Amino acid sequence: MHRLGISIYPEHSTEEKDYEYMKLASKYGFSRIFTCLLSVKETKEFIIEKFTRFMKQAHELGFIVAVDTNPEVFSHLGATPYDLKPFSDMKVDIVRLDGHFGEIEDIAITHNPYGIQIEFNGSTNAALDLMIERGANIHNMIVCHNFYPQKYTGLGWNKFMEFTNKYKSLGLPVAAFISSNNEDTFGPWPVYKGLPTCEIHRELPIDLQARHLLATNKIDDIIIGNAYAAEEELKAVSEVDKSKITFRVNLADNITVEEKNIIYNYPHFGRGDASDFMVRSSMPRGSYRNKIIPYRKYNEKLFHRGDIVIVNDNLSHYRGELEIISRDMPNDGERNFVGRIAEQDLILLDLLKPEYLFGFIKTK
Numbered sequence: 001m002h003r004l005g006i007s008i009y010p011e012h013s014t015e016e017k018d019y020e021y022m023k024l025a026s027k028y029g030f031s032r033i034f035t036c037l038l039s040v041k042e043t044k045e046f047i048i049e050k051f052t053r054f055m056k057q058a059h060e061l062g063f064i065v066a067v068d069t070n071p072e073v074f075s076h077l078g079a080t081p082y083d084l085k086p087f088s089d090m091k092v093d094i095v096r097l098d099g100h101f102g103e104i105e106d107i108a109i110t111h112n113p114y115g116i117q118i119e120f121n122g123s124t125n126a127a128l129d130l131m132i133e134r135g136a137n138i139h140n141m142i143v144c145h146n147f148y149p150q151k152y153t154g155l156g157w158n159k160f161m162e163f164t165n166k167y168k169s170l171g172l173p174v175a176a177f178i179s180s181n182n183e184d185t186f187g188p189w190p191v192y193k194g195l196p197t198c199e200i201h202r203e204l205p206i207d208l209q210a211r212h213l214l215a216t217n218k219i220d221d222i223i224i225g226n227a228y229a230a231e232e233e234l235k236a237v238s239e240v241d242k243s244k245i246t247f248r249v250n251l252a253d254n255i256t257v258e259e260k261n262i263i264y265n266y267p268h269f270g271r272g273d274a275s276d277f278m279v280r281s282s283m284p285r286g287s288y289r290n291k292i293i294p295y296r297k298y299n300e301k302l303f304h305r306g307d308i309v310i311v312n313d314n315l316s317h318y319r320g321e322l323e324i325i326s327r328d329m330p331n332d333g334e335r336n337f338v339g340r341i342a343e344q345d346l347i348l349l350d351l352l353k354p355e356y357l358f359g360f361i362k363t364k
Contacts, residue, residue: 002214002242005032005175005223006234007195009188010054011040013227019057021228026061028238032175033058034144034223036068037077038098039188044077048090055091066119066144067092068188070099081105088114096144097121103131110137119144122163122174123155123197129170143167147177147225149191154199164218175221178209178237180229187226195225200347207236208248208344215245215351244357247349248342249308251363258293259310259338262322263360274354279324281358284310288320298337302328306346308360309335324349 006025008018022033035054040047051067058065067087077086081101096119100106110118110131120126123146132138145163148154155163160176167174178201179194187195194202201209206229213219224237240246249263268281293312303309307325311318315334323335326349331337341349352358 001220003032003221004028004030004237005034005221006030006229007034007036007177007187007223007225007227008054008058009036009039009186009227010050011042012186012188015053015057017228018054022058022061022063024231025229025234026063028234030234030238031063032221032223033063033065034068034096034177034225035065036188037073038068038070044086047077048086051092052090059091064093066094066096068096068098070097071101072099081109084109084112084114084116087116092116094119094142098146100126103127103134107131107134107136110140112140115140117142119175120167121146122167122176123160125163125166128167128172132170138171142173142175144175144221144223145177145197147179147187147195147197148199149187149189149193149195151193151202152199154196154202157198157200160198161216161218164216168218173220174218175223176213176219177223177225178206178213179203180206180224180226180233182226182228182230182233185226185228197225204344205236206233207240208347210237210240211246211345212347212351214240214242215348217356241359244359245348245352246359246361247345248363249339249360250342251339252337254296255338256293256296258291259336262288262310262320263308263338264362266322267357268322268359269357270352270354272354276327277329278326279349279352279358281322281324282318284320284322285318286320291319293319293336295333296336298331300331300337303331303335303337304328306341306343306349307337308339308341310338312336324352 079086122143176197179196270279303325311321
């Protein structure tokens with residue numbers, strides 16, 4: 001099950017603003033909170049009092065809360081890998097380890113008696129497989145990538161997938177960050193260029209960032225790294241279809257009602273006997289065996305990657321089949337051009353594997 005999350009940085013805001021943001025996110029189905037203790041410079045007593053109050057509010061709204069820590073934070077709070085009582089006293093659900101202890105300590109912390117989940121940094125090449133071999137409690141281990149405030153420093157896509165595949169192969173849940181494009185957002189540090197995990201996502205529409213992560217079929221939880229996202233962004237992320245890859249599409253001006261019906265009202269999945277030239281959704285053919293889809297002239301000599309076409313009466317055996325073009329191919333009159341995947345959404349096409357379910361987002 002995918003969970004959506006927000007980030008809260010109490011040391012940079014007020015309890016009133018944080019609580020209002022939590023209530024708003026809860027309204028849209030968000031259920032995780034990430035917060036950071038690395039940047040908090042107050043006394044142990046102040047931190048425990050303030051964050052205990054924060055945890056209570058979050059839990060009342062149905063959130064689970066992860067706190068970002070490292071060995072210095074542990075020392076400051078009087079915790080050790082063998083004693084997480086200070087975190088238990090604050091009612092923390094997840095302790096994220098931005099920095100590691102030694103191998104034995106990292107294993108020991110997964111066996112804490114408080115039921116606190118231990119979240120490891122997914123943007124590092126951590127030897128979690130060896131830890132599990134040596135007795136770490138895999139049932140108490142989860143993974144969350146970093147976010148990157150500095151522009152151009154976010155993870156490259158291939159490296160992101162390399163790390164993610166490694167931890168998913170161990171059976172561990174993996175979370176990653178997307179970034180709000182709202183004005184005046186902030187994080188734990190005085191850098192304000194967004195807080196995504198992957199550099200490719202910085203400044204993309206927030207729902208596309210989420211759809212791209214979901215399209216990997218690898219990411220479990222998606223967290224907005226910076227605060228505060230706009231209500232429109234929270235709503236957009238909450239409305240993302242988590243069951244399949246979805247594309248925004250620019251429809252052809254002369255598209256017919258029947259062609260719209262094929263685009264929006266049929267389940268689409270790429271055939272397993274995949275072509276290099278197109279993704280074929282053959283399901284609509286059965287309904288259009290005895291109907292007509294008249295040929296409609298299209299002046300381009302070639303169809304291009306991202307074009308959406310539907311087979312017409314000139315190839316009646318395949319009439320009604322919807323196809324997404326993967327590489328340039330001739331327009332031979334057997335297909336009607338019905339639209340094109342929105343330019344930014346073409347990154348999703350790289351992740352559309354044979355037999356994956358996909359669909360199109362209706363424009364309002």
